Amino acid sequence: MAKEIRNVLVSVAAMCCCAGNLQAAGGSLAKSDLEEAGRADRPMRTETNSQVVQKKEMSADFVVVGGGLSGICAAISAARHGINVALVQDRPMLGGNASSEMRMGIMGAHGDENKEAGILEELQLRNFYHNPLMRYTLWDDVMLSAVLGEKNITLLLNTSVDGVEMENGRISAVKAWNGNAYTRWTIRGRHFADCSGDGILRLSGAKFRIGREFPEEFGENFTQKGGDHRTMGNSILLQLRKTDEDHPFTPPAWAYRFTDADFENDAQPKEKGKHYSYKRLYPDNNNFWWIEFGGNLDTIGDANLIQLELKKIAYGVWAYMKNHPDGRCKGYDLDWIGSLPGKRESARFIGPHILTQHDVMSGGHFEDVVAYGGWTLDDHHPDAFWKKGHLSEHHVCPSPFGIPFDCLYSVNVPNLMFAGRDISCTHMGLSATRVMATCATMGQAVGTAAAVLLKYGIDPVQLRRERIAELQAMLEDDDCMLPFRWRKVSQLTSEAQCDAEIAILKNGIDRNYKKKDNGVWVAPGEVRIEYSWTSPKRISGARLVFDSDMRHRSKRMRKLEATTERVQMPKMLAKAFRIEARVGGEWHKVYEDRLNILRLRKVSFAPIDADALRLVVTESWGGGKAHVFAFDVR
Ligand SMILES: Cc1cc2nc3c(=O)[nH]c(=O)nc-3n(C[C@H](O)[C@H](O)[C@H](O)COP(=O)(O)OP(=O)(O)OC[C@H]3O[C@@H](n4cnc5c(N)ncnc54)[C@H](O)[C@@H]3O)c2cc1C
Numbered sequence: 001m002a003k004e005i006r007n008v009l010v011s012v013a014a015m016c017c018c019a020g021n022l023q024a025a026g027g028s029l030a031k032s033d034l035e036e037a038g039r040a041d042r043p044m045r046t047e048t049n050s051q052v053v054q055k056k057e058m059s060a061d062f063v064v065v066g067g068g069l070s071g072i073c074a075a076i077s078a079a080r081h082g083i084n085v086a087l088v089q090d091r092p093m094l095g096g097n098a099s100s101e102m103r104m105g106i107m108g109a110h111g112d113e114n115k116e117a118g119i120l121e122e123l124q125l126r127n128f129y130h131n132p133l134m135r136y137t138l139w140d141d142v143m144l145s146a147v148l149g150e151k152n153i154t155l156l157l158n159t160s161v162d163g164v165e166m167e168n169g170r171i172s173a174v175k176a177w178n179g180n181a182y183t184r185w186t187i188r189g190r191h192f193a194d195c196s197g198d199g200i201l202r203l204s205g206a207k208f209r210i211g212r213e214f215p216e217e218f219g220e221n222f223t224q225k226g227g228d229h230r231t232m233g234n235s236i237l238l239q240l241r242k243t244d245e246d247h248p249f250t251p252p253a254w255a256y257r258f259t260d261a262d263f264e265n266d267a268q269p270k271e272k273g274k275h276y277s278y279k280r281l282y283p284d285n286n287n288f289w290w291i292e293f294g295g296n297l298d299t300i301g302d303a304n305l306i307q308l309e310l311k312k313i314a315y316g317v318w319a320y321m322k323n324h325p326d327g328r329c330k331g332y333d334l335d336w337i338g339s340l341p342g343k344r345e346s347a348r349f350i351g352p353h354i355l356t357q358h359d360v361m362s363g364g365h366f367e368d369v370v371a372y373g374g375w376t377l378d379d380h381h382p383d384a385f386w387k388k389g390h391l392s393e394h395h396v397c398p399s400p401f402g403i404p405f406d407c408l409y410s411v412n413v414p415n416l417m418f419a420g421r422d423i424s425c426t427h428m429g430l431s432a433t434r435v436m437a438t439c440a441t442m443g444q445a446v447g448t449a450a451a452v453l454l455k456y457g458i459d460p461v462q463l464r465r466e467r468i469a470e471l472q473a474m475l476e477d478d479d480c481m482l483p484f485r486w487r488k489v490s491q492l493t494s495e496a497q498c499d500a501e502i503a504i505l506k507n508g509i510d511r512n513y514k515k516k517d518n519g520v521w522v523a524p525g526e527v528r529i530e531y532s533w534t535s536p537k538r539i540s541g542a543r544l545v546f547d548s549d550m551r552h553r554s555k556r557m558r559k560l561e562a563t564t565e566r567v568q569m570p571k572m573l574a575k576a577f578r579i580e581a582r583v584g585g586e587w588h589k590v591y592e593d594r595l596n597i598l599r600l601r602k603v604s605f606a607p608i609d610a611d612a613l614r615l616v617v618t619e620s621w622g623g624g625k626a627h628v629f630a631f632d633v634r
Contacts, residue, residue, distance in 0.1 A: 210229060
């Protein structure tokens with residue numbers, strides 16, 4: 001059975017909390033381990049026969065620290081390329097700032113044609129299928145299921161990395177504390193990725209920066225002042241719920257008390273190529289990102305002070321809005337308030353290249369491009385909530401802009417890579433790269449790179465020199481768009497003959513681009529997508545890309561949670577399909593799937609010598625025609 005199918009099944013099983021050979025905190029969690037741990041004949045535990053703190057060790061080829069979107073994508077991509085991965089996450093759930101604990105909506109490159117595919121799109125499609133009411137805690141478990149579905153990943157939740165062991169200038173192990181299980185871990189590895197956002201693996205001595213560069217250093221004229229330790233601040237979000245009732249809100253005694261005078265604004269005039277973001281004091285479409293504080297402090301070292309200050313601000317803001325005499329929040333209640341502030345900016349590692357404002361503004365045409373962004377250069381002022389007027393300046397930049405591999409590995413610790421908001425960039429570069437879909441593309445790049453490193457026994461610096469083309473081709477094959485280039489189709493595919501209107505499936509462009517439809521529409525059961533060869537070819541699989549309607553932002557989690565409206569799977573996505581091969585003039589079914597929920601499918605079947613192969617979509621999610629972008633033969 002194809003791996004993708006197995007993953008869907010495992011995912012369904014995990015979502016239903018069925019038993020299984022799940023990997024989880026503490027290593028393998030097979031049913032037999034649970035039975036052993038719970039044996040009835042075990043004696044009572046006392047100080048004479050048990051330890052308060054356990055010590056455990058494990059090894060992996062690739063250790064990923066941090067389970068936000070960048071870490072998840074790094075772990076899954078590496079695991080799918082066959083290497084053993086330890087994913088170490090300090091929170092009880094995966095997702096980082098995208099999780100139910102934080103609730104940031106996933107943003108990425110602007111433009112309908114630039115949406116991030118790869119593992120991120122897969123996670124979002126799984127979310128649509130398993131979590132149609134779009135509840136945040138279920139989204140956490142969609143991410144969890146995707147990780148548990150990978151047999152090569154050992155997931156350590158509730159486990160905080162707090163040390164490293166070094167050998168000859170390389171990281172040989174990370175030390176971690178699991179406060180849930182009072183367990184001290186040593187996790188050995190060959191390669192490491194810091195996807196922690198805060199760059200905990202700086203403990204290795206890896207070079208880093210915190211703060212804003214002087215504008216002169218890289219000629220970055222967008223930098224607001226610079227040459228200081230200041231950063232963008234941390235935020236606590238609020239989530240509102242529409243209700244039929246209306247009650248005043250009583251804030252805690254320690255919350256700030258705000259009046260209209262506190263929110264007097266001095267709106268900036270519009271300028272070409274630049275716009276501003278302000279506090280939004282009305283309920284509609286508000287996720288309260290602007291409840292932000294701490295940019296003048298140390299967003300890591302002072303994180304606890306910042307947390308309490310943000311709580312005071314957040315309750316004060318809601319009391320001001322809810323109880324406002326103009327009734328602006330009539331019919332809304334506070335449904336949820338965050339506790340752990342999300343961090344926008346802390347430490348940035350130094351790699352062979354530091355991504356700057358100019359790299360972003362010129363589109364990032366790097367020979368070693370492995371990821372991309374396309375958000376604005378969105379720089380928040382360190383005074384944040386306490387600043388009058390705008391909190392953030394957006395400088396419109398090209399979308400997409402390329403991100404090179406040289407920004408994703410350490411300049412001085414040879415086996416350390418990074419992805420997410422701690423990559424090698426300036427403060428201004430970060431203001432565009434930090435959004436989560438962009439972080440996900442970097443994570444997938446770093447995870448795939450780890451597989452290349454292990455395959456050849458090399459370090460990132462050699463990969464960059466000798467194997468970058470291989471890494472780029474692997475990423476493209478895994479449905480990652482890399483700007484300014486397109487995927488090469490397999491030789492069998494390019495040699496195949498087909499009808500003229502089907503040939504578009506062989507152009508390596510797996511999305512609509514420059515307003516051109518790069519796919520083929522097929523009615524259920526229609527036999528149209530067919531390749532043939534003048535002589536039989538040995539065929540053992542196919543790579544398919546179905547249209548999952550990436551153009552629409554509708555796959556984002558919602559700001560208002562209390563809705564009973566269920567999201568629908570994309571109408572044009574193929575739900576059921578089969579592949580048939582022609583041998584000796586007769587067609588044979590070689591593969592069939594009746595429940596597809598994904599965009600990218602790589603399917604394999606018993607090798608067959610066939611002179612033609614065809615794809616028949618038998619059902620779409622909307623009941624009408626399905627849209628197919630690619631049909632590659634392997
Ligand atoms: C208030 C706010 C609003 C934002 N709004 C948006 C938005 O609307 N859209 C958008 O796309 N982006 C938004 N961003 C930016 C975005 O959320 C972050 O830049 C992004 O989450 C970074 O991804 P990451 O994977 O690098 O880190 P994170 O998402 O922070 O994930 C890192 C994970 O690593 C864990 N970790 C940290 N240290 C350790 C350790 N020592 N051991 C083990 N685990 C560790 C963390 O707990 C966390 O779960 C916002 C950020 C903030 C703070």
